[in-house]
C-alpha cells in the first residue's frame with residue numbers, strides 16, 4: 001500500500017515540474033557545448049545537446065564552411081543523446097574515452113532526443129506523446145528554430161540532417177518542412193546542407209519482400225521456410241499498398257518472429273551473427289521492431305548506458321528533472337506511432353532531390369532489417385529526373401588510399417553519385433554503420449558534408 005508520504009512525494013514531483021521548465025539552456029564554460037530544453041508544445045520538453053568542434057580542427061572558409069550534423073536516432077524510441085552520441089559518433093565512447101573517428105572532427109554535432117518521451121525528452125502528460133510522423137516532425141521543426149536562436153554558429157554552418165533507421169524517415173520529412181520554411185522566408189538564416197540516410201526506414205514494403213531471399217542466399221534461413229517468409233513479405237507489401245499500416249506492422253512483426261525461429265535467431269542487424277551475440281549490435285533492429293525491448297535494454301547494460309546517462313550525464317547537464325529517467329528505448333513511443341510506422345517516405349526523398357537538396361544514402365552490407373537490396377529497390381523508384389543516369393553509372397570502389405594509414409588492398413566501400421544523390425555501400429557493416437566501420441563512416445560523412453576537416 002502506498003504511504004501518505006510517498007503519495008505526497010508524487011504530488012510534489014508533479015508540482016515541481018508543472019508543464020516542465022520553460023525553454024532553458026546551459027553550457028560548458030569554454031563554450032564548446034550547449035544543451036537545453038525547448039517546448040514546441042504545451043507539456044512537451046525536448047532535449048538537445050550541441051558540441052562545437054575543437055580548435056585547431058575547426059577550420060572554416062566562406063567557400064568551405066564548417067558543417068553541423070544533426071543526428072536523429074531510430075526506433076522510434078531510441079535516444080540520440082545516448083546511443084548516437086556514446087555508441088556511434090560523439091566525442092566520447094561508451095567508456096567515456098575519446099573516440100578516434102568521432103564526427104566532431106568533421107562537423108559540429110547536435111543530438112536531439114526525439115520524439116518526445118525518448119531519452120531525456122519528456123512529456124508532462126502521456127497525452128502529449130506523438131501519434132504521427134508529422135507531429136514528431138512538427139516538434140523537431142520547433143527544435144531547429146530554437147537552435148537557431150541558441151546557436152549563433154548555425155547561421156554560417158550548413159545543417160545536415162542525418163537519420164539512422166527510423167530516424168531517416170524523420171530526417172527526410174524534417175528536410176521537406178525546412179525547405180518549405182526557407183523558401184517562403186519563415187526561416188531566413190539557415191542553410192540546409194543536405195540529408196544523410198543511414199540504413200534508413202524509407203520503404204518498409206521493399207524491405208519485407210527481400211528478407212526471405214536475402215537470408216536464403218546467405219544460407220541463414222531454413223530452406224523449407226523461404227516460401228512462407230516470402231509470402232508474409234508480400235502480404236506486408238499488399239497491406240501497405242492498401243493503406244492498412246497498423247495491420248502491415250503486425251504482419252511484419254509476425255514475419256520477424258518466423259525468421260527468428262527458422263533462422264535460429266539470426267541477428268537482424270547483421271546476418272553474420274546471431275541475436276545477442278554482440279551486445280552492441282543486437283539492439284538496433286530490436287529498437288526498430290520493438291520486439292524485445294527488455295532484451296535490448298539488458299544488452300545496453302553491457303556498455304553501462306544506465307550509469308552513463310542517469311548518473312554521469314544527468315549530473316553534468318544539471319537541468320534534467322530528477323524524475324526523468326533515461327531509457328535506451330521507449331516502447332510506448334514506438335507503439336503510439338503504429339499507424340505511421342509502415343508508411344514510406346520515398347515520395348519525399350524524390351521531392352528533396354527535385355528541389356536540389358543533397359541526399360546521401362549509406363547502407364551497411366550485412367544489414368537484414370533494412371537490407372541494401374531493398375534500399376536499392378526504392379532508390380530505383382525515385383521520381384527524379386536524374387535517376388536514370390544515376391542508375392546507369394558504375395560504382396566507384398573505395399580503398400581510402402589517399403590516407404597513408406588507412407589505405408587498404410581490400411575494398412571498404414562503394415560509392416555511386418550523380419548530381420545531388422550519392423549512395424554508399426559500406427562493406428562489412430550491419431545496421432549501425434559507424435559502430436561497425438567507423439573509418440568508412442567517417443570518410444562517408446566527410447564527403448557528404450563537404451567538410452574542410454582532415455580525414456586521416
Ligand SMILES: *[C@@H]1O[C@H](CO)[C@@H](O)[C@H](O)[C@H]1NC(C)=O
Nearest residue numbers: 148149151152153154155189
Ligand atoms: C535566425 O533568425 C532568428 C529569427 O529572426 C533569430 O532569432 C536567430 O537569432 C537567428 N539565428 C542565427 C543563428 O542567426
Ligand SMILES: *[C@@H]1O[C@H](CO)[C@@H](O)[C@H](O)[C@H]1NC(C)=O
Nearest residue numbers: 276291292293294295296298
Ligand atoms: C525478451 O528477452 C528476455 C531476455 O532474453 C526474455 O526473458 C523475455 O522472455 C523476452 N520477452 C519476449 C516478449 O520475447
Ligand SMILES: *[C@@H]1O[C@H](CO)[C@@H](O)[C@H](O)[C@H]1NC(C)=O
Nearest residue numbers: 396398415417421422447448
Ligand atoms: C564525394 O562526393 C562527390 C559528390 O557527391 C562524389 O562525386 C564523389 O564520388 C564522392 N567521393 C567519395 C570518395 O566518397
